[in-house]
Amino acid sequence: METELIQKQTALVTGGAGFIGSHLVDRLLMSDFRVICVDNFILGRREHLAEAMQDPSFSLEEFDLLDLERLDQLFADEDIDIVFHLAANSDIREGTTSTDRDLNLTFLTTYNVLECMRRHELKKILFTSTPAIFGEHTEALHEESSARPESLYGASKLSAEAFIVAFSSLYGIQSWICRLSNIVGERSTHGIILDLLNKLDSNKKELEVLGDGTQTKPYMYVGEIVEALMFIFENSDERTNIFNIGPRDATTVAEIAEALLVAAGDGQKIVYSGGDRGWKGDVPLYRYRPSKLEALGWPKPMSSTEAVRVAIAKVLESR
């Protein structure tokens, strides 16, 4: 038993109490990793870790990654093999009004993680990035599409990528940069499904939808994204591994609103606020061309529209 424990790999998951982070924590524990979760609980929730807390291979550290000295101490104390760095301000809309929110929570947190990895000679990091780094494009996004972010969230994630690439090159760190499409499913802390469900609860007559309903994005179910992250980590072995992850199709906001009304509505009428985007900094339409991931033998995920349907069912089930 003791030998077995010694052989376990140790993963640090930042943002591990968050939406995707907590699913990844569960998945890593299932794969026999020892898991240390760091979360500041701004967006993360303790109840997402209810299952993990039962596992002796799991431990939780509550602090903010902006606290460099505390993070440094953790790296000194623990023998970490890989960092899954998911912590970020995932609320893009909020980041447009508080201009230093993404700078701090999305970018500088990443810098601190990299700096501690350098100091303690850690050699592996998997980072979750975003199509928001690209800004508006007419063609489907591939890994080499030009990056022109239109939100501070996108700019912060692009900056984080830039520093990961440079640290990888300078200090012999291997990195996996995974740009996730929109993710939906249970435990989400924000996003369209949750927003609309809350609105359905509070208004029995109308369902107000931001924008004109035509915003179109590829959605992926959280259970599948966690599998994709593990697949990429296990099957791609370059110094820097960059992948766009998401389905090829996409779903409109109107389709999501209608599916939600069918699943959870009370006969509300959909009212669109108008305009081609939900808020300033929102990219109203994008598609993904995940050829690089497909070439690696990635099992095709469910379609975007199917992912939305599954996510709605799972979210309702978990309420």
Place this chain on the structure above:
Amino acid sequence: METELIQKQTALVTGGAGFIGSHLVDRLLMSDFRVICVDNFILGRREHLAEAMQDPSFSLEEFDLLDLERLDQLFADEDIDIVFHLAANSDIREGTTSTDRDLNLTFLTTYNVLECMRRHELKKILFTSTPAIFGEHTEALHEESSARPESLYGASKLSAEAFIVAFSSLYGIQSWICRLSNIVGERSTHGIILDLLNKLDSNKKELEVLGDGTQTKPYMYVGEIVEALMFIFENSDERTNIFNIGPRDATTVAEIAEALLVAAGDGQKIVYSGGDRGWKGDVPLYRYRPSKLEALGWPKPMSSTEAVRVAIAKVLESR
């Protein structure tokens, strides 16, 4: 006379006491701008501004751009029309050992400038970026080449670009992002010509050159880069204007060392330290494909090798 003064445009030049900055200050004064220079004098030098100090349209502010409140006050006090943001840690080599040097001096300074522009509704910024954002490439670099920085300097400049693009999009700021090739000429505060001249002074037998002499880069004379910046500012009018600036040819380090020996040597023998690059994080070879700038009607600059020859003569003349 008073009316004339009122009509003058006011330019803020950050890093205005530096190598390129001070040449730009002189050029702007010549074009009848009122010029405010901010410099922390880490790399900048007061003597570079000797001529400018004689001009009543010039004023100097000595502080660090990391001091957000001080910068904010300057923006509140002055009616600035355009920011030429050149301040940065231009010593790439140094940035590899002090990991937060570029984060602070190259990136966070830019963030502070953008944040003050947003607060005070300034609408124009010209930013000097670098081919170091691209990392190693086999083909000549164009504006859409993929950006994979291998130094913290490159990562910081790429991050600065990302935030400029996002701020432009969110807050109606017009931006000119100019990625300058290697620049040479009088008033340079670092770089190969100065390094080698200092070595010639201190060792009368050997001239030690970092790397194996095959590193090959496009060089441009500082007088021409300042003209190119003005040309781009005046002739490109998109919301975000991104240009690679430099000649199509390139010069090897061996050629520069030999030209320096001829111009200023004392019979020293060149000794190469070996290895394909001067230091970790150095990109040993790149070329530029400035088609976008040429299409704008840019007058072709002198060749890289000619620029090096002119720069050596000018640097020696100014010693």
